[in-house]
Amino acid sequence: MRLIASDIDGTILGHDGTISTRTVEAFAAAAEAGIEIVFVTGRPPRWLDPIREQIGHTGTVICSNGAVTYHLGTERVLNSHVISWDTVAQVRDIVTALAPDARFALESLTGLHVEDGFLGNRIPAGSLNVVPAVLTADIADGGIVKMLAVLHTGNADDFLELVAPGMGALIEVTHSAPELALLEMGPVGVNKAVTLAHYAASLGIDAADVVAFGDMPNDIEMLGWAGAGYAMASGHPQALAATALVAPRFEDDGVAQVIESRLAALRLA
Secondary structure (H helix, E strand, C coil): CCEEEECCECCCECCCCCCCHHHHHHHHHHHHCCCEEEEECCCCHHHCHHHHHHHCCCCEEEEHHHCEEEECCCCEEEEECCECHHHHHHHHHHHHHHCCCCEEEEEECCEEEECCCCCCCCCCCCCCCCCCCCCCHHHHHHCEEEEEEEECCCCHHHHHHHHHHHCCCCCEEECCCCCCEEEEEECCCCCHHHHHHHHHHHCCCCHHHEEEEECCHHHHHHHHHCCEEEEECCCCHHHHHCCCEEECCHHHCHHHHHHHHHHHHHHHC
């Protein structure tokens, strides 16, 4: 175990926005033991306060499902992969033809852009000051790193099954929403595993020495790539099917339990 790569929401962070004391202490113990730590999330760079404030992480975070590599301490984008406006337009046409009630948003390196109706009756954290507006081609000037589509009925699994076959090689489609029909779409060939592999290689760390944690379909590739990829027992069935290793439930501090156990094994080695 030379590198720990962890998803955030539903893996170490609860709906109440908190990370348990046991989990914070487990990451601190791993860092003290000289183990590298990177968080790998669907969140954008602007929405990482829980990691900075509760864990004290000031290093690298892989954001937007691998589209952005960000240094939290310096608040600097280290690398990014973007989606062209032509791709956005084509994907929108495909999704709308299949799901006419879908509404869209774009995450760029300059912020979140949502069209009218996207937020519905919910205002997620990090979206309080976002004013809905028509999505226009000039947004691409800010570097579009994620496209979002939402239906305010149904669930994400069914929405994904409906639209994914029509995407071809246009865009990567996944989701991390347990209770909302929200799809996350990013640059072709980019996912959490691809960017994590590049990051690990930059440190001279092989996949075999990476321990990863995740709970949703957007974690599947990362769990399969890591030498020890743990799906949360409380996670999505597809995440659980992606790996033979299962961490205890989020509610039972599953990530902390695995880290503690592996650190104890290292001390005995």
